[in-house]
Amino acid sequence: MKYSILSLARNALSRHERWPQAWRTPAPRPRYDVVIVGGGGHGLATAYYLARRHGIRDVAVLEKGWLGGGNTGRNTTIVRSNYLLEANAHFYELSMKLWEGLSQELNFNVMYSPRGVLNLAHTPAQRDAHQRRGNAMRLNGIDAKWLERDAVERMVPLLNCSDDARFPVIGGLLQPRGGTVRHDAVAWGYARAADSLGVDVIQNCEVMGFQREGGRITGVETSLGRIGAGRIGIAVAGHSGVLAAKAGFALPVETHLLQAMVSEPIKPLIDTVVTYGAGHLYISQSDKGELVLGGDLDFYPSYAQRGNLAVLREAASFAIEMFPCLSRLRLMRHWAGAVDMSMDGSPIIGKTEIPGLYLNGGWCYGGFKATPASGYVFAHTIANDSPHPLCAAFTLERFAQGALLDEKGAGPFPQHH
């Protein structure tokens, strides 16, 4: 069923009790042309673009839990393409362009809100770095705007822009088209659109191992039995290393904790996304009125999906430093995602040493905003057995070749990116 004002009116007459299921719940078939491991945004987007752009519809997405229950549902919903290095800039800009048309393409409202992403600067060195990045973005055809302190103050009136601040704001780099997208809707929209093209979306199906014949991948062992596959794509974020180990190789990835939290809901207060420059904090307000806060990693490897209080306390103190009016606001929930931190801070999309096995991972802090482009180029890579030009720099081999994409220049220390 196509969602429209007419279908809404028709279903209103039947008291919204007859909406059809958005996707089927099929039992797995014995074999598929392509099996995607991981039913988050990236896996579902990959399946959708395989079916939509490459005519490969004999596809299954295997998810060990429920759709979007991993990092797709645990991020702070921010989308942006404000990168310095060219390979990253062009890749994330493809994602921004896909976000802009995604609700129409999927016939599902993903609530893309171009409310702007503003990175604050507090020192002259930081201003230079932000302006350099802004100039690089503009040279790459991406929107970027430098705001002096008075312009920042006009844009975010409740932000403490006074000289009394511990680290006074001196300006900010704004990407106006950046903003937020409803994260759950992205998983659901891609699942529904892929399902309507014939893709089997199979939940509660955990991949336990891989099967090979003569070196080539031939299938997966799952909690629902063996499933044969011509090609297999892994898109499991924090668990990339676990699946790679099952396939017999190690990755340049360490799994870390990234926490996020929301406050109790309040009236509209912040209508953009602001990031603190003197510490690590990003803050925005959801449509429900909750302030959404994210900060640093916990800085030790973990698969726990829950973190420790020190990071929470630090994030809260930064938020109050930025917006003193938040000091008596209560936090309502906090949680963590298991993020796969790569050795240069950039993602890995491409072939592995095993023919027929492809990897999409190493997303560090930034997997959500990449979702559409990640699916788009990963589908191309699987369909053609060769990388899309926009992910040709994201190969697994780049670490051995020294062709790193180290946006921060932090070196091979995953927790420092």
Added chain:
Amino acid sequence: MLFRCPHCGDRDHTEFSYLREFDPDAADDTQFRHVYLRRNEIGAHREIWQHVYGCRTVFVLERDTVTHAVHG
């Protein structure tokens, strides 16, 4: 989490800094594997920490990456 520093005894984890996972083959392997690849194990994990806000001792710790339980 409480970590047992060999010098200072039980201290809060915020006094420590995680350096990297313990690599038993560090001495006799290629630099690429040691620098870039990680076993990244789920569950029991041997790792190297430093008591940065204390005595600055570097030591090996076994910690579970799912439960955060610390052993020695």
